[in-house]
Amino acid sequence: MRNASSSRRLPVVIASLTLAFSSLSVTTAFATEDATSAGTQRVLRFNVSPNGYPPYLINVDGKQSGIMWDVVTVIADRLDYQVIPEEIPRKRVDQMLSEGYIDATTRAKEWTDNPEKYAFTDPVVDIEEVLFVPKDSDLKFEVPEDLFSRTLVTHLGYHYPALEPHFESGRIKRFDVSRDKDMFSYVLHGEDMDAAVADRLLGKWILRNENLQSEFRTTSTQLSVFGFRLMLRKDWASFAEAFNRELEAMRANGELEDILANYR
Numbered sequence: 001m002r003n004a005s006s007s008r009r010l011p012v013v014i015a016s017l018t019l020a021f022s023s024l025s026v027t028t029a030f031a032t033e034d035a036t037s038a039g040t041q042r043v044l045r046f047n048v049s050p051n052g053y054p055p056y057l058i059n060v061d062g063k064q065s066g067i068m069w070d071v072v073t074v075i076a077d078r079l080d081y082q083v084i085p086e087e088i089p090r091k092r093v094d095q096m097l098s099e100g101y102i103d104a105t106t107r108a109k110e111w112t113d114n115p116e117k118y119a120f121t122d123p124v125v126d127i128e129e130v131l132f133v134p135k136d137s138d139l140k141f142e143v144p145e146d147l148f149s150r151t152l153v154t155h156l157g158y159h160y161p162a163l164e165p166h167f168e169s170g171r172i173k174r175f176d177v178s179r180d181k182d183m184f185s186y187v188l189h190g191e192d193m194d195a196a197v198a199d200r201l202l203g204k205w206i207l208r209n210e211n212l213q214s215e216f217r218t219t220s221t222q223l224s225v226f227g228f229r230l231m232l233r234k235d236w237a238s239f240a241e242a243f244n245r246e247l248e249a250m251r252a253n254g255e256l257e258d259i260l261a262n263y264r
Contacts, residue, residue: 041082044239046072047093047105048085055205055263056106056125056228059087067201068106070259071124072230075246079239103236108226119237122244123227125260129160131195131219132203134187139194141219147172150194153183160197162223181206188215197223204264 048069052059058066064085076083086102093105094113108127109115131152133139140146144163148171154160156176166172175193177183183196184206196203200218207213232240250256 041080043084044072044076044081044104045084045086045102047088047097047102049093050087050089053106053202055201059085067125067259067263068228068230070262071247071250071256072104074250074255074259075243078246079242081239097231097233100233104230104232106228107231108228110226112231117234119232119234119240121230121232121240122247123229124247124256125201125228127224127226127228128200129197129223129225130200130203130221131223132184132187132198132207132216133195133219135215135217137194141195142221144172147194151175151192153177153186153190153193153196155180155183155197158197160223163197181210184210184212184216188212201263208264 046069048057048059048064050059052066054066056066056068058064058069069085073083088096088102088105093102096102097105097118107120109120112118131139131141133141139150144166147163147166151173152163152175154174154176156178160167163172163174167174175186175190177186180198180202183198184203187193187196198206203216203218204213207216230240230243247256
């Protein structure tokens with residue numbers, strides 16, 4: 001049986017405990033506020049892939065560069081984020097993004113299964129698939145029918161919607177290679193190879209590095225155009241919105257064009 005003195009002391013004990021917890025909460029709040037005001041930097045874990053994707057992502061001896069890397073690091077710094085590069089194989093990217101191991105990767109919506117599951121930024125740059133044709137070739141390309149009876153050097157595993165029906169029918173032949181830079185060597189030195197299908201900036205980057213700029217011309221007609229963006233988890237939607245505002249400012253003041261010019 002509880003005695004009377006214990007009953008009288010109980011409200012006093014409860015009041016003391018309440019005051020103590022209140023003081024602790026206030027102290028914790030001030031500590032958190034102090035950490036924020038001290039400029040604690042947040043982290044963006046960004047997939048750069050093991051081999052990169054020049055000129056958008058260039059990964060050489062652990063040093064990062066490229067169009068997307070430069071844009072992301074500039075904007076992240078302005079939003080008070082530190083960018084941590086992560087080298088994730090393509091087949092594991094979506095899973096590791098969903099599980100929170102990484103926070104962002106580069107992607108076009110059109111290349112993504114169930115894109116509604118993710119948050120995307122506005123396009124940073126366009127991926128333009130065009131034909132790279134030897135300078136002395138008489139090949140002209142405006143419509144797929146212009147390529148009938150021709151052989152195109154293509155990337156192994158890539159899908160080309162505008163050309164697929166003609167590849168399947170055999171009216172246009174494709175010759176697959178596994179490395180981007182090899183496509184141009186096959187066109188120049190292979191037998192009966194008429195042109196390479198490649199992204200315009202990627203192709204120009206390879207030709208510049210291989211000193212082959214004078215050997216090729218590009219077609220003005222595009223096979224496809226995709227906006228190249230950041231793909232993030234849905235819980236990063238507010239970051240995507242802030243990124244878009246900074247990206248638009250970079251586009252307006254010429255910073256984005258300066259970055260692109262470095263890789264043309």
